Amino acid sequence: MVQASSHAQAGQGVARPIGLLVAAVGVVYGDIGTSPLYTLKEVFSGGYGVPVNHDGVLGILSLIFWSLIWVVSFKYVTFILRADNQGEGGIMALTALATRASAPYPKLRIVMIGCGLVGASLFYGDSLITPAVSVLSAVEGMGLAFDGIDHWVVPIAVVVLVALFLVQKHGTAKIGILFGPVMVLWFAVLALLGLHGIVQSPEVIKALNPAWAVNFFVVHPGMGVAILGAVVLALTGAEALYADMGHFGRKPIARAWFILVLPALVLNYFGQGALLLQDPEAARNPFYLLAPSWALLPLVGLSTLATVIASQAVISGAFSLTRQAIQLGYIPRMQIQHTSSDEQGQIYIGAVNWALMIGVVLLVIGFESSGALAAAYGVAVTGTMLMTTLLVATVMLLLWKWPPLLAVPILIGFLLVDGLFFAANLPKVVQGGAFPVLAAIALLLLMTTWKRGKQILVERIDEAALPLPIFISSIRVQPPHRVEGTAVFLTARPDAVPHALLHNMLHNQVLHRQVVLLTVVSEDRPRVPEQERFEVEAYGDGFFRVLLHFGFMDEPDVPQALRLCHLDELDFSPMRTTYFLSRETVIASRLEGMARWRGALFAFLLKNANGNLRFFNLPLNRVIELGTQVEI
Structure with a gap:
């Protein structure tokens, strides 16, 4: 990954910042950059009754x-981007910061974890609807260029989206090179189209005065809040600024916004507004009708490419969020495939990819138009924005120690605006917006069930666990037969004997010369330096306790990490090391702790989760699994 702290080499001082800025434009601003395709169209043609x-x-x-100034420029670029977790951003990274800040307050810590899980779940809901509405909006431009082609819009959009998901497993390293230049061209076109419109009716520049926004609320008090449900479309992808910070750093993202993205968006929106002042009938599709007739087809092609890039960014964001959630213990382990040898952040998770593809295709087929989808959009994204504000409030007050007289007014402003946008979008739940919300609820249920189930599973195992000192004492009294080599037993409890070790003693009646009880610890920071990776404690009689620390962006490669140990007593050479794993089979019961149906759900998730063998990159021919049944 490209880190914000990286310094350019001599002679590259100018080229590197420009390269990072262009790359940030391509990856970070795809969603918000394609919002002019449908925002004003939805405002004036979406049934809100706004007079043209x-x-x-x-x-x-x-x-x-x-809204762009307050939510994006002020809230996200100026404040939220400062809440980095060792350079990483996103709702899960922010949740880790907030839980660390609220550690002295257990109840607040639980609330912060809940906010993070809700925000992450809503992000997945947003990941479903954003690609669908973006690609549909772009393809609908063909209906203006060719008569009678409207019935082909949905099939073409489905083909484009399915093709996008099919290429995910091949990685985005090669096509990613084109993202930046294409999106720079896109924003240049947005600006030129906007300037063309503004020249025709310069009066729209008056809208820079906030009095016109206030006047709209005064004149249309009932419609004022409701219309925020359509205005929020202009803020799509605002969360991506924070989520993608780990790729580029805060400065390139901020510079790209103020130098290129914000001016281009404002010019285009005002250009569309100028067109509407001249021709109210253009409200049916002001973005495409703003372009000269000769430029329509090239603009449709560029728009489609831009929306594909925007969708790619959302999909990649879902992959990254999933990996973070897995490392933090909120989602079952899945097979993670790296698609680039140079970029650690370029990964592919098949289960997430196919689930998103099915959801997006169903949305396109079910809603059939970008207008219908736009009417359902907003609940998920505004909910995520609200959760982000609550989390960053804890970070500002408890971790950064900002003076309340400074922090509280700013936070109240954030909460007020986010609350208004969220309230304006709530009615959409019964207008089609239930799909992403239901998806988010299902994911929230899955994450909480998995986290709670793992806690109960550890508790049940602990009930029958044998303390390690007692076991070692018994070994001294009745020494078993010892064989050469190193046995590594993976266990979640540092002070208890793993079930796999007891089963091995019971059935094989032998013990290796060196016995390592290994616990992998997931930290609430992105990465753990190699010098802090390894902790070892010798118990005598060939027993060692080893702790391996990994961050939520690290690759938990256990064999590679064990090679960092330089103790003479321990030999982790591949052909002398055997890994013993415990494989628990969960049986849902009426025991206290979890409803029986949730116990059955957890048992299903555990059965289908990616095992320790693949997740920790253990060698296939050096692993022995021993199973046990546990009731929860």
Whole structure:
């Protein structure tokens, strides 16, 4: 990954920042960059009743402009991007920071974990609807270029989206090189189209005055809050600024926003507004109708490419979020495939990819138009924005120790705006917006069931666990037959004897010369330096306790990490080391701790989770698994 702290080599001082800025434009700003395709179209044609007249157009433009300034420029770029977890961003990284900050307050810590899980679940819901509405909006431009082709829009969009998901397993390293330049071209086109429109009707520049937004609320008090449900479309992808910070760092993302993205978006929105002042009928698709007729087909092609890039960023974000959640113990282990030897962040998770593809295709087929999808959009993204504000409030007050007189007014402003956007989008739940919300609820149930189930499983195993000192004492009294080599027993408890060790003694009646009780510890920081990776404690009689520390962005390669141990007594050479794993089979029962149906769900998840063997990159021919049954 490219880190913000990396320094350019001599002679590359200018090229490197420019390269990072262009790359950030391609990866980070795809979603928000394609929002002009459908935002004003939804505002004026989405059934909100906004009049396409002078005051209506200027009022909406002012709302969009100041929403971009407050939510994106002020909240995310100025404040949220500072809440980095050792350079990493995103809702799970922020949750790790907030739980660390609230550690002295157990109840607050539980609330912060809940906010993080809700935000992560809603992010997945957003990951379903964003690619669908973006690609549909782009393809719908063909209906303006060719008569009678409207019935082909949905099939073409489905083909484009399915092709996008099919190429995921091959990685994005090669096509990613094109992302930046294509999106720079896209924003340049947005700006030029906007300037073309503004020149025709310069009066729209008045919308920079926030009085027009205030006047819209005064004149249309009932419609004012409701219309925020459509204005929020201009903020799609705001969360990506924070989620992708680990790839580029805060400065390139901020510079790209203020130098290119924000000016291009504002110019295009105002250009569309100028067109609407001249021709109210253009509200059916102001983005494409803003372009000259000769440029329509090239613009459709560029728009489709831009929306594919935007969708790619959302999918990659879902992969990264899933890996973080797995490492933090909230999602069952899945097979993670690396698609690049140079970029650690470029990964592929098949289960997530196919689940997203099915969900996105169902949305496209079910809603059939970007307008219908846009009407359902907003609940998930505004919910994630609200959770982000709650989490960062804890970080600002408890971790950064900001003075309350400074922090509280800012946080109240964030919560007020986020609350208004969220409230405006709540009615969409009964208008089709239930799909991403139901997906988020299902994922929240899955994550909480997995986390709680793992806790109960450890408790049940601990009930019958034998303390390690007692076991070693018994070994001294009645020494078993010892064989050459090193046995590594993976266990979650540092002070108890693993079941696999007891089973091995019971059935094979032998013990290796060196016995290592290994516990892998997942830290709430992105990466753990190699010098802090390894902890070892010798108990005597050939027994050792080893702790391996990994961050939530690290690759938990156990054999490679064990090679860092330089103790003379321990030999981790591949042909002398055997790994023993415990494989638990869970049986749902009426025991206290979890409802029986959730116990059955956890048993299903555990059975289908990726095992320790693959997850920890253990050698296939040096692993022995011993099973046990546990009731929860």
